[in-house]
Amino acid sequence: MHGMNQHTAQIRWEQRLQTPLLALSLVFGVAYVVQIVAPGAPDQVQTACRAAEWFVWGAFAVDYLVRLSLAPAKWRFVRGHPLDLLAVLLPLLQPLRLLRLVSTLLLVGRRARMAPQIRLTTYVGGSVVGLLMFGSLAVLQVERNAPDGNIKTLGDAVWWSFTTMTTVGYGDHSPTTGLGRLLAVGLMISGIALLGVVTANIAAWFISRFDRDDAAERRQTELLEALTIEVRELRSQVARLSGTEATAAVPEVPAVPEVPAASSPRS
Numbered sequence: 001m002h003g004m005n006q007h008t009a010q011i012r013w014e015q016r017l018q019t020p021l022l023a024l025s026l027v028f029g030v031a032y033v034v035q036i037v038a039p040g041a042p043d044q045v046q047t048a049c050r051a052a053e054w055f056v057w058g059a060f061a062v063d064y065l066v067r068l069s070l071a072p073a074k075w076r077f078v079r080g081h082p083l084d085l086l087a088v089l090l091p092l093l094q095p096l097r098l099l100r101l102v103s104t105l106l107l108v109g110r111r112a113r114m115a116p117q118i119r120l121t122t123y124v125g126g127s128v129v130g131l132l133m134f135g136s137l138a139v140l141q142v143e144r145n146a147p148d149g150n151i152k153t154l155g156d157a158v159w160w161s162f163t164t165m166t167t168v169g170y171g172d173h174s175p176t177t178g179l180g181r182l183l184a185v186g187l188m189i190s191g192i193a194l195l196g197v198v199t200a201n202i203a204a205w206f207i208s209r210f211d212r213d214d215a216a217e218r219r220q221t222e223l224l225e226a227l228t229i230e231v232r233e234l235r236s237q238v239a240r241l242s243g244t245e246a247t248a249a250v251p252e253v254p255a256v257p258e259v260p261a262a263s264s265p266r267s
Contacts (some may be wrong), residue, residue: 009070010067010070010071013066013067013070014067017063020059021059021060021063024055024056024059024060025056027052027055027056028052028053028056029130029133029134030052031048031049031050031052031053031056032049032053032134032137033137034049035049035050036137036140036141037137037154057088060084060088061088064081064084064085064088067081124194124197124198124201125198127194128165128191128194128195128198131165131187131190131191131194132158132161132162132165132191133158135161135164135165135183135186135187136154136157136158136160136161137154137157138183139151139157139160139161139175139180139183139184139187140153140154140156140157142175142177142179142180142183143157143175143176143177143180146176146177146180148176149175149176149177149180150172150173150174150176151173151174151175151180156173159172159173160173160174160175161187164184164187164188164191165187165188165190165191165192165195166191166195167188167191167192
């Protein structure tokens, strides 16, 4: 009973914190983007962005600890949420701090598992866009100052992220640093997984639509067959009733006595 109460409290906590944590993730995203796109921004802006990042990290850390305390099986919770733990244990390592955003994707995933296929595809599609954007910013931050790097602008980074996530890999832009290549591996794996989920759910949606159409046709066919059988039975009953009424309406004709043949007159 105590474990069930803890599980219920954990679910309620996650439901209440979904929207606030998503909003905080947007704040983190803005702070992160500003520091990369505008590295020459005033010190006050840079300080505010770093403070926002620390605040968001603290919020995710508190959320993880509360969920861990409410979980009935602590070790099972840790094993089931490894990326959440990494997002907390890697606090502002450049650019591994992007792993904190995985917590947002996990929140979306928990929400999407209870959603229809169209909403799930929408959530996963948004995750693809977010992964593309933040992957571009991360590789730009790493490769922009590399001596042999060829990803120098945000446009180059976005193009590289798009070709990497789709596994096209034209090769015109590629990371040259070890950290950049590590990001490339993570982006490829995440891109394949997310795009595969989108494709699978679109296919499942079409299959479900066809199944519903087939089920409707089967129901119509069964209904027509039932109506046909009922009409046949009604016709049989009407025929039987009509035959009975006709027999009752016709009076019986009395038998005509046979008249003996007249004897011929004697000649």
